Amino acid sequence: MSRKPKPAAKAHRRRRERRPRRRTYIGVVSAHPDGFGFVDVDELAKGLFVPPEAMRGLVHGDVVEVRKSRNRGRPIAEVVRIVEKAPGIVVGRFRIEHGVAFIEPRSRKMPAMLIVPKRKTKGARDGDLVKARLLRDAATPSAEVLEVLGDVDDPHQLIDLVIEELGLPRRFPKEALAEAKALPPAVRRRDMKGREDLRALLFVTIDGEDAKDFDDAVFVR
Known part of the structure; x- marks a missing residue:
């Protein structure tokens, strides 16, 4: 003959069954040279602290899923999984x-x-x-x-x-190269629509001799 569960046990079980799952967040790991780190989450005003022991296996730039937890009253990130690994x-x-x-x-x-x-x-x-x-x-x-x-x-x-x-690219994307290759060798009449033709004016650069680019100029009339 089976024993009926006590009322207190039944109430505890109901509370456990009704306990909602804690929300998770997706964020990016920001590492600190002292061994700890933070997870920056767009929805949160401040990054979530990651203690040094939890940073093991994580790299600066990793995208992770975390839960908000607490350690000695301080909010911390409990890492659930790595969503996307940084190149490292x-x-x-x-x-x-x-x-x-x-x-x-x-x-x-x-x-x-x-x-x-x-x-x-x-x-x-x-x-x-x-x-x-x-x-x-x-x-x-x-x-x-x-x-x-x-x-x-x-x-x-x-x-x-x-x-x-x-992490800058050293080569232009294929799409950009294809678009440049498709440009005509000279300016066409239809390309002038909505533009003012200033090619007959004599422009003089105002950039100094040691300038890295020459993109500022004036003309006098």
Whole structure:
């Protein structure tokens, strides 16, 4: 003969069944060099704090799903899953000390030092500027060298440095190239509609000799 559940047990079970699921949010991880981070969510006024232990396995720029939780009265992010992994691309100085190869990233959003396995150096030498990719599965913060950019103190490397740090494209999209190729060799009559033809005027640039672009000019009549 089965025993009937006590009223208190039934009430507890009903409360548990009625408990609503906590809302989740989609946000972007913003890492801090001290090991903790934040998840920036569009719907929330402030980013949600991510403690150092929860940052393991996360990379700056990861898109994650989180729940709002609390730790010692402070709102924190409880990471549910990684929605989209960031590329984890790093630009920094390659160093070798006491036989150990590592990278000092330029970005403060990355760990201060990334260990490079011996077979992942790509022939980089001490002091080289390198482009690398984080190794997510490593026990310690690590990276593999993808490309040696050159001497970090070479001023000619500054352009490549900015391109790599900002992830700028080095080539025009196919659509832009196709559109440029389709342009006629000369201005057509129908292209002049709604425009004033100033080609007969003599324009003089007002940009200085050391200007990076010459796009300001005047004419006198």
